[in-house]
Each structure stands twice: as C-alpha cells, then as structure tokens.
Amino acid sequence: MNAIVFDHVSKRFGDVLAVDELSLTIAAGATVALLGPNGAGKSTSIGMLLALSRPTRGTIAVHGRTPERAVLAGEVGAMLQQGELIPELSVRELVELVRRLYPAPLGLAEVLELAGLTELARRRAGGLSGGQAQRVRFALALAGAPRLLLLDEPTAAMDVESRRRFWDSMRAYAAGGRTVLFASHYLAEAEEHADRVIVIAGGRVVADGTAAQIKAGAGGQVVRFALGEQPAAGLDRLPGVTAVEVGAGIATLRTRDTDATLAALYRDTALDVRDLELSGLDEAFLALTGRS
Amino acid sequence: MLYYAWTEALRTLRNRRYTIFVVLFPVALYLINAGIYGDQPGAAGVRQSVYLMVQMAGYGALGASMMSSAVPWAQERRSGWLSHLRITPLPGWAIVVTKLAIAMLLVLPSLVLVFAVAVLQQGVSMPLGRWAALAAVMWLGAIPFVALGLAIGSLLSPEAAQPAAVLLVFALSLLGGLWFPVEVMGGTFQAIAELTPSYHYAGLGWSVVASGGLALGDVLTVTGWGIALGGAAAYLYRRATVRA
Incomplete structure (x- = not known):
C-alpha cells in the first residue's frame, strides 16, 4: 500500500x-x-x-x-x-x-x-x-x-x-x-x-x-580546479565531459560521470590538478528550482 | 490521557508564578489580616476571621482558575506545543476537557490551604456539613473564572494574556470585595460590584458561613456568568483551533 x-x-x-x-x-x-x-x-x-x-x-x-x-x-x-x-x-x-x-x-x-x-x-x-x-x-x-x-x-x-x-x-x-x-x-x-x-x-x-538521476537531469555534476598557466586543450575530450569553461586560471568541467572524468584527468593528462572541487546536487538543485 | 492530565497538573504546580501568587499569597494575606482584625465582628455577621477566610479563599480560587488556564493555553497555541498534541492520537476535545478539569483541580489547594490556616491559626470552627457546603460552592463557583481564563487564552497572544489575566484577577478581586468589603468603597463602586461574578461568588461563601443557606441572587448571577463565559470560551476555543 x-x-x-x-x-x-x-x-x-x-x-x-x-x-x-x-x-x-x-x-x-x-x-x-x-x-x-x-x-x-x-x-x-x-x-x-x-x-x-x-x-x-x-x-x-x-x-x-x-x-x-x-x-x-x-x-x-x-x-x-x-x-x-x-x-x-x-x-x-x-x-x-x-x-x-x-x-x-x-x-x-x-x-x-x-x-x-x-x-x-x-x-x-x-x-x-x-x-x-x-x-x-x-x-x-x-x-x-x-x-x-x-x-x-x-x-x-x-x-x-x-x-x-x-x-x-x-x-x-x-x-x-x-x-x-x-x-x-x-x-x-x-x-x-x-x-x-x-x-x-x-x-x-x-x-x-534518485539523487543521481536528478543530477543527470539537471545537466550533470561539476568538477572545478585551479589550472593556472597550464593549457586547457584536451579537457573537452575527457570521458563524460559535456562542457568546459576556463577563466581566471580556473577550469570548470561539466560532466555526466564524475568518476570517469576524474580518473582520466589524473591518468591521461599531465596536468598538475590543484584545489579540486566537486559539486553536484547543489548546482543541479539551483538549476531546477531557479528555472521554475 | 490520564497521564496527560497528570503532566498538566504537574507543570502548573512546578510553576513559581502559580505557587507564589495563587497559593501562598492568599494564605499570607489571610494570616496578616486575620492576625490584626480576626476577633472583630465581620461584615457578613460572622467573626472577621471567618469573613476573611472566605475572602482570601475566594481570591485564591479566582487567581488559580484564571492563571492556570489563560497563560499556559495562550503559550501553547503560540509555541507549537498545541500542534504537537494535535498530531498525536489525542482527540481535540480531550485537550480542552483536560484543561478544564485540571484548572478546576488546581483551585482546590488555594481553598484548602486558606481553610486549614483559618482552623489552625484562628480557631475557626463550623459544623462539618457547613464546611462541606462552603468547599462545594467555592469550588463549583470557580467555573466562570476557568471559562474566562480559557477565553483569554484563546483570544490573546501570550504577551497580552499574561497582563490581561493579572489585571482581570485584580479587578475582579477588588470589585468583588475579595480584598476589602465593597461597602467601604462607596455607592458607585458597590453598584458595579453587584454586576460582577466575583462579588456574588464571594457572596455564596459568605451566606454559607453565616446561615448555611444561599442567596438566590448569588446563585443566579454566578450561574448566568458561568453560562455566558462558558459559551464565549467554547466559541473562542473553536475559533482558535479550527483547521484552516
């Protein structure tokens, strides 16, 4: 019931x-x-x-x-x-x-x-x-x-x-x-x-x-880190990534699969990743409730 | 539900405002006044110690019935405690019935203590039947004041209910002759006093101690006020708790 x-x-x-x-x-x-x-x-x-x-x-x-x-x-x-x-x-x-x-x-x-x-x-x-x-x-x-x-x-x-x-x-x-x-x-x-x-x-x-479905429905999660002077080329080809923004030395990646993106970020690039931040539901939530 | 009633009684007895102003104050006033004037003849044709006993018991009962109903009830409505009770299986009618019953129960300590002090300290003595009659009228006669207390608690915020209840207790005591005989305060005052439930409430007590009987006017006035205030309390209680 x-x-x-x-x-x-x-x-x-x-x-x-x-x-x-x-x-x-x-x-x-x-x-x-x-x-x-x-x-x-x-x-x-x-x-x-x-x-x-x-x-x-x-x-x-x-x-x-x-x-x-x-x-x-x-x-x-x-x-x-x-x-x-x-x-x-x-x-x-x-x-x-x-x-x-x-x-x-x-x-x-x-x-x-x-x-x-x-x-x-x-x-x-x-x-x-x-x-x-x-x-x-x-x-x-x-x-x-x-x-x-x-x-x-x-x-x-x-x-x-x-x-x-x-x-x-x-x-x-x-x-x-x-x-x-x-x-x-x-x-x-x-x-x-x-x-x-x-x-x-x-x-x-x-x-x-589920929380995962909601995050995916709102355009995925966000991975953000300090890029500094390093080149941003190739970030958009990491698995799961749907969008890349770079500004003021900070790279912001939007992804459908945080785990795959992070694994590839560390394994397949030579980048020195600092100040890594992950955010997911917060942004998904803002997107959802702000839209209506 | 019995446990609910028990906790309601417990919380009031643990409240200092109740114990000091409602239970101890009338006893102390009685001891002082009766100590000075006790042996003189009193206004109702009885010894002053007996007259004062009814006066102070009446004041205590009036205070108890209003203080134990108005302020806690106003606070519970505001603080959300009422909401908490309403989401338990306790039916809505049980809340108000318990409040009435406990307010009535808490009138008794004021009456009994003043009576006890009168007997022990002033040597007041009456036939047992007359004591029983006095306790009965002074207890049941407090119903209009409990109703008034609940009406105030339903109508006003806690901040307003507190001074309103105190002021009404003072005004009704003063006008009802529970502090001084109304005769000493002049004609206009006396005319107003005649209309109050408290004057006739005390009148019930005075006639019992003086003659063992009751004056019809007192009975009718107190009953009339009881019905009017009971109706107002019921209406205001419903209005305060209705589900929007």
Whole structure:
C-alpha cells in the first residue's frame, strides 16, 4: 500500500498559492527527501499530511485514509519546525506523555536511547540547549512507533556531530519497514539519506528520482580546479565531459560521470590538478528550482 | 490521557508564578489580616476571621482558575506545543476537557490551604456539613473564572494574556470585595460590584458561613456568568483551533 498519496492538491493562503496542483505517491517503507528552497511548499505539504490544515483543492491519503483518521489512529509521528516544549516538564515526562497517547508505542528506554536522551532524561525541558530540545522533539515524533514519520527540516539547530547521530537514529528507525519523509534544504542530506528525492519549488514537483538521476537531469555534476598557466586543450575530450569553461586560471568541467572524468584527468593528462572541487546536487538543485 | 492530565497538573504546580501568587499569597494575606482584625465582628455577621477566610479563599480560587488556564493555553497555541498534541492520537476535545478539569483541580489547594490556616491559626470552627457546603460552592463557583481564563487564552497572544489575566484577577478581586468589603468603597463602586461574578461568588461563601443557606441572587448571577463565559470560551476555543 502507498504510505502517501497527494492527488492534485492545492493550498491557498489569501493571495499566495503555497501548493499548486501537487500530485505524488510515496510507497510504504521508503525514505524520501522533500527538497526545496524556503517557501517551496514543504512545510505546508507536511502540515496537510498531519491534518493541521486542509487542502484548498484535491485530496490526500495516508495509508489509504484521510490524514485526520491516520493521525487519530496513531499512524503518524512528526517533528515540526516550530514546537517548543513545556519548560516545567522533564524530558522523561514529555516522552512518556506523548508515548502514552499512542496505541502501540516504543518502550520508553528505547525512545530515549534512539534519540540519545538517556543521560538527559531527568532534565527539565526549560534548561535544554537548542540541539538537545531538537532531540527531544525527535523523540516525541517516534515515541508512538508511527508507521509514517515526517520530519520538517530536522537538523536545522544541530551541530555536525548531532547531525550524524540523528541520521544514524533515523536510519535505525526507518529500517523497521517504516516510511520516512523529511523536508530539507541541505542537499547533501537528501543525497546521503534518502532513497528518493522529490524537488519542489513554487508548490510543484520539479524533479523526482534518485539523487543521481536528478543530477543527470539537471545537466550533470561539476568538477572545478585551479589550472593556472597550464593549457586547457584536451579537457573537452575527457570521458563524460559535456562542457568546459576556463577563466581566471580556473577550469570548470561539466560532466555526466564524475568518476570517469576524474580518473582520466589524473591518468591521461599531465596536468598538475590543484584545489579540486566537486559539486553536484547543489548546482543541479539551483538549476531546477531557479528555472521554475 | 490520564497521564496527560497528570503532566498538566504537574507543570502548573512546578510553576513559581502559580505557587507564589495563587497559593501562598492568599494564605499570607489571610494570616496578616486575620492576625490584626480576626476577633472583630465581620461584615457578613460572622467573626472577621471567618469573613476573611472566605475572602482570601475566594481570591485564591479566582487567581488559580484564571492563571492556570489563560497563560499556559495562550503559550501553547503560540509555541507549537498545541500542534504537537494535535498530531498525536489525542482527540481535540480531550485537550480542552483536560484543561478544564485540571484548572478546576488546581483551585482546590488555594481553598484548602486558606481553610486549614483559618482552623489552625484562628480557631475557626463550623459544623462539618457547613464546611462541606462552603468547599462545594467555592469550588463549583470557580467555573466562570476557568471559562474566562480559557477565553483569554484563546483570544490573546501570550504577551497580552499574561497582563490581561493579572489585571482581570485584580479587578475582579477588588470589585468583588475579595480584598476589602465593597461597602467601604462607596455607592458607585458597590453598584458595579453587584454586576460582577466575583462579588456574588464571594457572596455564596459568605451566606454559607453565616446561615448555611444561599442567596438566590448569588446563585443566579454566578450561574448566568458561568453560562455566558462558558459559551464565549467554547466559541473562542473553536475559533482558535479550527483547521484552516
């Protein structure tokens, strides 16, 4: 069964059309990234999936039911962007509160462990740092063992180490056959952690596929390095390369196959390659969302 | 859902504003005033220590019912905690029912503490049936104020709800004669006081301690306010939580 179906969904706030005829289907068990710039309609779509708001037009189904019914049945858990905690309650009490509202929750110790909160369990929410509070919100999202987990820019307030641990926990949770949909504008996150990337801009889907497909669809990846005074001749004949630009001593190669291009660059040319940079999804993403 | 109610009670009891202003303040005021005037005859035809007991219990209950509803509710709407509850299987009606029940429950410490101090420190004594009647009317009579608190919390932002609740508690206490008997404040004041729910709320308590009975006017006024404010609270609550 499909975990999520959007069927020609539009959402209008006054004059602003936040979501525009959005149609998409997400299979149960998938981990999907919803990628897009601010204002693309990511949070609005997640809000409608959670029955926090209703579509102006179109229908949404969660496991074949309306979002309202799915939420009441305890099938959905979510980490919203905005969501302060009750400062007078401890981490343990907050997790326990939400856990007990679900019909078949995870164990308390398991939730605390997954979210890395075991040591903080007795702390009052009012005294937590931003990153710690974020972990509590993650704990609240998965406490009820929902089949569908929605995460709206989950790593926004986290440092590098917290991020790494967060994604490890997310993977552990998703591994049980659960569906995860996360919104992000960190492109690397989408590439690294999702089976499928849906790029939206202006409330519409502008690209949908694996990260590699999206990069290819937007004209490939970019390899850039300092060329200095060395000759640029022959760069356009390297495997995979579709375009070459040289300016101010910097060579920029556009390629459909980064690995082949790099291998040939080092093996088949005598160039001294310095300050090598690779970029892919970022530029693909800008091209996609800027175009629409 | 019981655990939800438990956490709601816990968070209020851990809130210093609640414990200091709502629970300890009336007790302290009672001790001071009753210490000075306790033995004099009071306004309702009872000893001043008994009159003051009703006054301070009423003030505490009024404060508790409004402070434990208005401000937390306004904050939850704004901070996103309400959104978090709404994406759990907890039905929407359960949230408001729990809030009402807990606000009512948190009225009790104010009442019980003032009563206890009156008995222990001022030697107030009444037949058991009269104590029970007094506790019952002063508890149920707090319903309009809980409704008012929820209405404020639904209508205003947290920044505005806080001073609005405090001002209303003060105004209703003053006009209701919960600080001084309204008789000392002159005719116009008294005429306004007659219209407030707090004056008649205190009136319920005073008639019970004086005669064991209730004045119909007090019952009708408090009930009327209860219905009006309850309706307003229900309307504003729906408006504040409706799904756009």
